[in-house]
Amino acid sequence: MLNILTFSRVPSLASSTVLPVLGGIAVAGLLWSFFEPESAATLLVWTPYLARGFAMNILISICAIALGSLVGLILGALELSPRALIRFPALVYVQIFRNAPHLVLIFATTYIFPFEILVAGLRIPFPDWIKATIGLAIPASAHIAEIVRGAVQSIPTAQWEAAAGMGFSRSQTLRWIILPQCIKRVLPPWMNLYASISMGTALASLVGVNELLHAATDASTAVQRTDFTVAVYLTVLVWFFVYCYPVARFTQNLERRFAVR
Template sequence: MKGEAFRIERRRFAEGGFCSRIHWRQGMWLVLAFFGSLAVAYAQSEPQPASPSAIRTLVLWLPFILKGFGLNLLMSFIAMAVATLFGVGLGLLQISRSRLLRMPAWLVTHLFRNSPWLVILFVIMFLMPFEIRLPGGGTIIIPDWVKATFAFSLPVMANISEIVRGAINSIPKGQWDSAESLAFSRGQTLRWIILPQCIRRAIPPWMNWYALLALATPMASILGVREAVGNAQAAMEAAGARPEFLIPFYLFLLCLFFAYIYPIALLTRKLERKYVFAN
């Protein structure tokens, strides 16, 4: 009876999650709405004499904007790798039996989980040095996008720490007891029995946090990082900063990020339903 109730609750969870309610038709309508709005903006724009239209200007600067979008992706990949590496370690420290290890890990996790991303970005950008001087006399310049990438990794690291802690604690205690009865040490139990089960439970929320991280990277443009939004703003300024450029350029950025994030949301939903119903 308890097992049936548990399966019902998991089914409700799978049907009630945000990613579970996303359907590909919704994405299609959103894309059509974006491009429809783009067409309306083009129709309402009034090109100045001897000046290209907003759409033609967008096409002209498209490679420059896509180059900035490539930096967005690079920042998201590196930040997610760093966040995953340190987040897993932080999550394991949170379940440590030693209070001296567990409490600092808990403090770091909740500090970065409950701090605004923009505040963390400003703090890291201004606290990290602009260059590192080597003993031999040389210097290493630290680009702004590297500092921004590190800043974005911190809140994601804290949330991955909570994902790891929650996934480990969700494993029934009987599995720990069974492993102990077979003379497994705590480390062996964690490595060979508990963590393999946690991986598939952690993948959907891990993908959700990657999607949020990728969507957060345009905040780096506030501090001068030339990613997609920064390059789009530079392109509009170079083309004359005409007001009718705003809607086409920013709607294109919306479409660009949506086209990248939406498939991740669909895959997250698929994996979430697969793993929820498999348990």
């Protein structure tokens, strides 16, 4: 129980203190930039282009957390296996990729996977945003595996014993009895992880993905004015804040509602 509670509360504590401060600074700076009429007008012209970039951030974050959740659920179950040959590879994967820098994994997946896939004589492009999604899904799966493991271990052992007494196998007990009870324990840290992955999608700009930060850099390079550069990068910060801060607040509410005592 300690593992799952610790993991879920520490990130939300950081988000509850750091995010409002950063958001306040960004909003204040952005409002200041609007005192420059020319900067504000130019920013409005570039807003649709920035919005398309931010849509890519949202798409990458949703796909990464979905893929990471699927793989992480399987890994979490493997970590609980009584057989060492099954448990050990899952533990190694989790320990390696849970502590791996996201940027390194994004670069690795970008160059490991081909730029095109040959299928029945047809060359199908392998987009960079999918590679970035895989790069973010790898550490997400490792974190989710630990979340699932901690949640399962927080369930009283008496329920395992009762299920065994009723003739359930270990896999049936895990699937039908234990995992449904883990949802309220898993959801708060899962939401925190999604907010972290959403902010990490900005790293995809370094491998050529046309997301929000990449779009802001394009705009800044095209306009080449210091006041506009400040305004556009503050806009990036504000948009990420507006998207991620409600997730952090919702997570805190879930923690209070689903607190395990």
